Amino acid sequence: MKVKLSYRLLFVLFTKWASAQTYRRLGGCPTLGCVFPPDQADFLAGQYFDIRVEVHAPKNGSEAIGLPPDKHFKFTIAKGTEEPKPVTEYFGLQEPELEAWGHSWYEDLFAEDEQKPSIADVTSKAYRRVALHEPGAEYTATLSYNNGSTTKATWLVRDLQDVRKTKNIILFIGDGMTTNMITAARLMAHKSINGKYQSTMQMDKFPVLGHQMTHSLDSFITDSANSASALYTGHKSSVNCLGVYADSSQDPFDDPKVETIAELFHRLTGGSVGIVSTAMISDATPGALTAHTRLRDEHPAVIDSFLNGITNYTWTEWSGPDVLFGGGAELFYSPALGGEGYQGKDYYEEFAKRGYQVLWNQTSLADANISEKALGIFTEGNMATWLDRNVYATNAQKFLSPSGDQTPALDQPGLENMTVKAIEILHQRSADKGFFLMSEAASIDKAMHKLDYNRALGELLELDQTIKASFEQLDELGIRKETLVLVTADHGHGFDVMGSVDTKYLAAQDTDRKKRSAIGTYEKSGLSQYTNTGNLTYVDANFPSNWDPRYALFQGLTGTPDHRENFRVNKEGRTPAVVVDGEAVVNPDDAKDGITRDGTLPVSEQQGVHSLTDVPVFAEGPCQELFGGVYNNVDIFFKMAGCLGLARGQDEGR
Amino acid sequence: MKVKLSYRLLFVLFTKWASAQTYRRLGGCPTLGCVFPPDQADFLAGQYFDIRVEVHAPKNGSEAIGLPPDKHFKFTIAKGTEEPKPVTEYFGLQEPELEAWGHSWYEDLFAEDEQKPSIADVTSKAYRRVALHEPGAEYTATLSYNNGSTTKATWLVRDLQDVRKTKNIILFIGDGMTTNMITAARLMAHKSINGKYQSTMQMDKFPVLGHQMTHSLDSFITDSANSASALYTGHKSSVNCLGVYADSSQDPFDDPKVETIAELFHRLTGGSVGIVSTAMISDATPGALTAHTRLRDEHPAVIDSFLNGITNYTWTEWSGPDVLFGGGAELFYSPALGGEGYQGKDYYEEFAKRGYQVLWNQTSLADANISEKALGIFTEGNMATWLDRNVYATNAQKFLSPSGDQTPALDQPGLENMTVKAIEILHQRSADKGFFLMSEAASIDKAMHKLDYNRALGELLELDQTIKASFEQLDELGIRKETLVLVTADHGHGFDVMGSVDTKYLAAQDTDRKKRSAIGTYEKSGLSQYTNTGNLTYVDANFPSNWDPRYALFQGLTGTPDHRENFRVNKEGRTPAVVVDGEAVVNPDDAKDGITRDGTLPVSEQQGVHSLTDVPVFAEGPCQELFGGVYNNVDIFFKMAGCLGLARGQDEGR
Incomplete structure (x- = not known):
């Protein structure tokens, strides 16, 4: 999958991927010259990113220009009002090779019905692993092409300094969770007398509430991939993208990357990172912390990125999370048992070779050594929901053991078990360096997609109980006051x-x-x-x-x-x-x-869909005051990174 | 309508109102002894309220007890652990007359289909205009009936003191407004580039955000009447109730009242009150500031309450708002023109006699004397929406002149015009006493009910523009820092x-x-x-x-x-x-x-319906820090009253 395909070969493959882009030539590129990161992108000082520029020469359709693809475009960068410099000079890079490919899309549904794609020839260059280091500085990136056309992008380095205000961050993500759902879950779980609740949600007790806008770069409804990337990188991207901007090339691994908060935190502080999810662990929300690909469904590569980071292009230093708990065993166990590990490898072995203890059930999780790195994979696919573990427990029979032996996975932990253990391990291992933990209640969204409302709300209530238990654990360890706890969603789901x-x-x-x-x-x-x-x-x-x-x-749901x-x-x-x-x-x-x-969605759709709605953000701990009011999802990255003091005025190496 | 009907007469009327209560004998009264205010009620120190106790003797159905109605029930009140005292002794009241009536309801839909109501004989007493004055004190009210049964209610006086922290309050209510709608309105009105809004809503700029729970006393979906009453009185009530708890008697004007923030503010500080709405001004949200009735549709009486307060039972001092702007002209103009004024009166005349200037259009509103009280009624029924005034302006022809002459009302102001003028008048007239202004964007909800999404979102955007213009007006008058500005909804509507x-x-x-x-x-x-x-x-x-x-x-919508x-x-x-x-x-x-x-609601339903969802609260100004996080709608009353310093440790008379 990482093979660099030639222009000629790509053209042969053309018809196969002609429907990949629909109704828009390319997100984030309304003109024929494309710059990624695009106009209005914001950066943390010192955050690594790749640059990709493309020039499109449409051959038919409403944008056809009758020009051959431009092989001699220029790309410059200027700080403020300074003189623009060639990008290679600005960043001290070698001139990269010119790339070229074909690209097609449908202009609208009529064109799709008629199977009449629009086609463009594309020329492109990528500039890898650069950074901007001056807080508050604004840059103009200019692509000049097609004999006088220009595409400009204004880039801003947010004015954040290298002052750390929190030791730890725990980021809880209720996938797809909305205010509508929290209200319903409260009504189902908490007793009221004459309109007065006798107990409330843990979320109701947070001192600070905000709303975040979740839209994507190029569509107002997001998926979990690019919304998680926005939370983790401060960069909006396109549907299905993990930690990259989507370019128009076919290779899903060559898109321009942006460094995530997990990578930054690890590189700059040496602190510990924990990743916990009730989904298969290669799913978008956990995956976006380390993966960099345009296609979230490249699951085996996502698993490899947890352990090895990104190795196909020069990228940031990464040596694996201290804690990785979730489902998705089929991506780990031996190919001999039918496992689908990256490049045919057994990833239990790969992790074990790097010093991880491997945990397969709640019993071994409870007994785990809190001084060692831990990989906990508890079932194939997504983990059992709270309702299936606690109320309709015979359903647990349907889940397959993480060992790959096709027996049922009857001893699965819940989000609470995983998260509390993760806190213990991270605290023990990180010592004074602090930790960053992401804990996701994934099946709120997954069950809502299936109109399985009660199962979804059970997951939301388990998230709430997990938050409560986490505060108790932080209190017990004496670190509540040095831990910023955030609870939010990556996007809403209709409900x-x-x-x-x-x-x-x-x-x-x-x-x-x-x-x-x-x-x-x-x-x-x-x-x-x-x-x-x-x-x-x-x-x-x-x-x-x-x-x-x-x-x-x-x-x-409405949809x-x-x-x-x-x-x-x-x-x-x-x-x-x-x-x-x-x-x-x-x-x-x-x-x-x-x-x-009758459904309200296209007849091709078997599931409910995400919503436009802003989603809530609950905050307690150092920097909590930054999280009130209404802001964009990318701002959460900058607020977290600012609170961790991750802005860097100069390069601290890889 | 205010006639006290005898028990005998009520029984004759029985079949007529048999369907008034459905599926529950009486909200807030799960046992056969009813106490209003019910268990868990909270009070502001010094806030007037009425008490109503009822004893039910069901004659059939699942609760039948085979006892005659109890005419000798006892009702006592005890502070903390003190000895209970008879209520008359506790408050120094005369023993009221025993009342009696019949009451019926259906136990479920099967009973309704079979037309088999359950019936109870009811005995009752009401104790009018009492108050509790000790902040932090808890009381136990005990009704003893039917030879040994008791119903207890715990009442709490919130621990708020007589310290004023804000001079003015402006409470904006977007009727039915949810976070989903705000997100959609932002998307429609504000341009974004690559996922970054180039401008945002005024609501997005507030420093503090909260969520309020909107459920009623006895149902989890509320209407605008009891939800407005909760915001204005600190007491949850039942659907259709304005400023009262719903008892089981037929008279819609004898239900136990609670004093509103407008009444309290006026009685205790002499400050000015303004009421602005794009609905007919007798609608629930404006009406709940002064009306006290179980039936929100008693429109003529609501109009009378604005001017005269409540006169049929001894109640709090009230001399009319300084500003009253909205629609509903048919309740004002002369009966000779077909007007439906209370008791056949011309309410333009009634208001004019009490010193109000009467305004009928935007021209006269703009020219109004800011030193005089103002009644502005700009059309019959609800006012024209922003979309009808600004984009599809021929629709304005459909609105009838406030004069009653059946000509079109072509010169209607919008919410912005009315609110900015209201601020000018209130500031001028209140001098150092301060003002309380409620400004409602009513047709967000009204248009959503009709699935008229764009018209509703236009109203939301007009509300947002009104908030912006109001801040500009406050800045111009130099009173922004002494004015608490709140923006919230009374409840959500599905969207x-x-x-x-x-x-x-x-x-x-x-x-x-x-x-x-x-x-x-x-x-x-x-x-x-x-x-x-x-x-x-x-x-x-x-x-x-x-x-x-x-x-x-x-x-x-989903419904x-x-x-x-x-x-x-x-x-x-x-x-x-x-x-x-x-x-x-x-x-x-x-x-x-x-x-x-196909609809999802009962086939009797022609409109969309309200949602369970918590709704946002935006706050800026003195006491803004009280409005972060998640709380109940009644808490907004206590936060506002606390900020205005309205708690009173002793009776300051009427």
């Missing part, structure tokens, strides 16, 4: 609650129109029935006591596939739609007594 | 954006399933097309330059009636559903080229 449903009445009606009468809004919504004692086998104040009450929440809805908890997990003759239609096995609903 | 829609492609397809392919999510959402220059006749940096772009927002959707701006305003044979069905005139969608 809303508008009332209640009498599920008994709904099931008893024989037409969809009558079933709709089961819904109660306003005064008929009544009070939460999830906090009444049910017949479940566990008691926990942070979770509902009855997941399947007669009066359930009237909840749902859905065809599905049927009965508003009851999905005991075995939900698949709302299945594909028949190339179109997603109602899953005949789902919610059989429910209301049939 | 979400999940991508974009190619409206041209959608219109060109001939089946609903093909039309759905016009929707683009994630990378296909692209960038906002509303900020590209269009062909409109106005230019304003705070609003979209093109309301009807080819690539529109893929937006909508809807049957409707058809084409995602384009509704130039004449929208009516998504109409009633045919008693059921709401698709309006055949709406969005003719759109996608037909």
Whole structure:
């Protein structure tokens, strides 16, 4: 996958990837000259980044210019009002080789229906691993091409200094988590009397609240890859990108990179990094801390990047996280067992060779040596949800052991177990250098995608319990006051609650129109029935006591596939739609007594989708005052990096 | 309407109001003894309130007890661990008359389908205009009834002192406004380059952000009446209630009252009160500042309460707001012209007699004397929206003159005009006493109810512009630093954006399933097309330059009636559903080229509905630090009252 393909070969492959870009020639490049990082990019002083410039020569379509691809473009950089200098001179680089390829896209849906792509020849150069070191300075990068055209980018180095204000940061990410969901989870788990909650969420107790805007560089709805990259690098990018700007070349590993907070923190302070997720650990949110690729689905390479960093281009120093906990065992175990490890390797072995203890279940996690680096992989794929571990526990049978032996993974830890252990290890190993821990409740989003509302809200409540347990652990270690704790989401996922449903009445009606009468809004919504004692086998104040009450929440999404809805908890997990003759239609096995609903999304879509909405940020600890009000997701990187004192006025080497 | 009906007469009326209470005997009263204010109620020291106790004797249904109604119940109050005293002794009151009535409700939807109400005989007493004066003190109110049953309520006087920290408060309410909507409005009105906004909302600039929980006393979805009452009184109540707890009697004017912040501020400081709304001014959000009734639709009485306060029971001193601006002219003009004024009176005359200048249009508003009290009523019903005044201005023809002469109301002010003028008048008239102004963007909610998304977001943008203009006015008057400015909502309304829609492609397809392919999510959402220059006749940096772009927002609600959707701006305003044979069905005139969608709400519902979601609170000014984090809507009353120093350790009379 890392093979550098020639222009000729690429052209042969052309038809295969013609639909990769749809409705826009290239994100972040409205003109025919492209500069990455693009106009309006902000940098931390000393943060490494790559530069990629491209010149496009469209051969047909609305932008056709009838010029051959420009092989003699110029690229200069100027600080403030100073004289522009060639980029190679500015950064002391060798002139890189000229690259060239073909690129195609559809201009709109009509063109796609007619299978009429627009095509451009592209010439390009990449300048690798540079940095700007003057806080507050503004730069103008200018690409000159096609006999007199120019594309300018204004770059700003944020005015942050090398003053460290926090020893540690814990960044909790509730994937897809919105205020709507937090409100619903609170209603399900916490008892109220006459409108007054008798207990509240841990999130409700944070002293500082902010909102972050999550849109991408070139689309207003984001995915988890580029939104995580924005949080970790301070740079907005495109959907599917991890730690890079998306160029138009086919190679998913040659796109221009930006250094992440994990890489910066490790390189500059030697502090410890922990990565915890309930997803397969190569998923976008954990992966974006070390991976640099345009395609988030390059899972084996993401796993390799955790251990080895980026080796195909000169990049920043990286020697692996101190803690890496999650799912995705199929990317680790031996190919002999069917493992899909990068370049056919056994990554349990690779990690073990580098001094990691390897943990496969909650028992070994609990007993782990807190002085050693730890790799904990607890199942294939994504980990079991809180609901599957605690309420409908027979579902745990469906998860496969991390060993690769095809037995069930019955002893999986939860986010709380993983996170508390991670804090212990990171604190022990980092000593006075401090740590950065990212802990993700991944299946809030994953379950919402499947319209599996209750399972998603259970994950949100487990995140809340994890935050509470983490504060207790910080208190016990005596480091709460030197630890900035942030809780946010990478983006929102559609979800809303508008009332209640009498599920008994709904099931008893024989037409969809009558079933709709089961819904109660306003005064008929009544009070939460999830906090009444049910017949479940566990008691926990942070979770509902009855997941399947007669009066359930009237909840749902605005963007859905065809599905049927009965508003009851999905005991075995939900698949709302299945594909028949190339179109997603109602899953005949789902919610059989429910209301049939046409989807609102394209008929190709089997799942719910992300939302535009700003998402909340909760902050407590050093620098908490920086996190109030409304800001962009990239600002969270700068606030964290500023609080860790990571800005550097001069190069401190790799 | 204020006639006290006898028990016998009420029983005759029984069948008529049998469906008033559905699925619950009475909110806030799970046992057969009811105490209002109920358990968990909090009070400001010195805040007046009424007490109502009821004893229910259900005659059938699941709660039937086979006892006659108890006429000899006892009610006591105890401070802390002190000995309980009879309520009359505690507050020095005469024993009130025993009241009695019948009450019925349906226990569930099956009972309603079968028309089998449950019935109870009720005995009751009300104790009027009492107050608790000891900050921090806790009280136990105990109702003893039915030979040994008791219902206890714990009441707390919040520990707030008589120390004033702000001279003025401006409380902006975006009715139904959610974070989802703010995010969408920002995207439509503010230009961004490569993911970085080049300008932002005024709301984005506030230093402090909080979230408030909006649920009612007895239902988790609220309406604007009881949510406004919670913000203004610190007491949660039931849907449709203005400044009262809902009792089970038929009279909508005898329910137990609580004093509002407008009444408290006026009584205790003599400061000026301003009330501004784009709704008819008797609507719930403005009305809740002075009205005290269980039924928000008692519009004529609400108008009377603005001028005269509450006179049917001994209540707090009130002499009218200094500013009252909004719509609803039909409640003011002469009955000779068809006016519906309270008790057949001309309320323009009533206000004029009390020294108010009466303003009917933007011209007279601009010229108004800032030293005089002002009543500004600018149209019948709700005022024209920003979109109807500025973009599709021929719609203004549909609004009727405030004079009652049936001519169009073509010269209506907007929220900005009204609010800025209100600030001028209030500042001038209040001198050193300070002012309290509530300014409401009412049609965010009203347009969302009609799925008229763009019209709603236009109202939100006008609110944002109003906030900006208000800060400029405060700066000009030199009072910004002594004015606490709050922006919040009374509750959320369902709304979400999940991508974009190619409206041209959608219109060109001939089946609903093909039309759905016009929707683009994630990378296909692209960038906002509303900020590209269009062909409109106005230019304003705070609003979209093109309301009807080819690539529109893929937006909508989760709770809807049957409707058809084409995602384009509704130039004449929208009516998504109409009633045919008693059921709401698709309006055949709406969005003719759109996608037909079955509703998700009961078929009786013609409109979208409110959401559970917590809503944002933006704060700037004295006490801003109190408004960060997450809290209940009632806390906003206590934070405001505390900042104004309205707690009183002893009675300062009426």
